[in-house]
Amino acid sequence: MLAPKALLDALSDHASRLFNAEKPLPRSEFEAQLKILLQGAFSKLDLVSREEFDSQMAVLARTRARLEALEAKVAELENAARPERQD
Structure with a gap:
């Protein structure tokens, strides 16, 4: 399991890539990608x-x-x- 700071840093990096993509994603695609990203991050935590x-x-x-x-x-x-x- 990643340390909380490392997990948040990784999440931030992935979110930055989604926001700063060369070709902007359609809203539905962006939301789907963000949801997948967050679910992956949450699955690494003991929630x-x-x-x-x-x-x-x-x-x-x-x-x-x-x-x-x-x-x-x-x-x-x-x-x-x-x-x-x-x-």
Whole structure:
């Protein structure tokens, strides 16, 4: 995987070639080439879709809630297991 700066530099170089071509590309061809260029750049990054991100956030929230409930239960059991002091 390229470093972010190297990836952005490569992307910039390719985009410059598209913009500065001797013969200007038709808009639809330019858009298609730019889309291919961006998809290639994004595929080199460790990205996830918004849907996957939201799904994992929901899983994390449920896991966190279960952990907090278990921590409270453990604390309750520890308190119940302690012998009471007699002063």
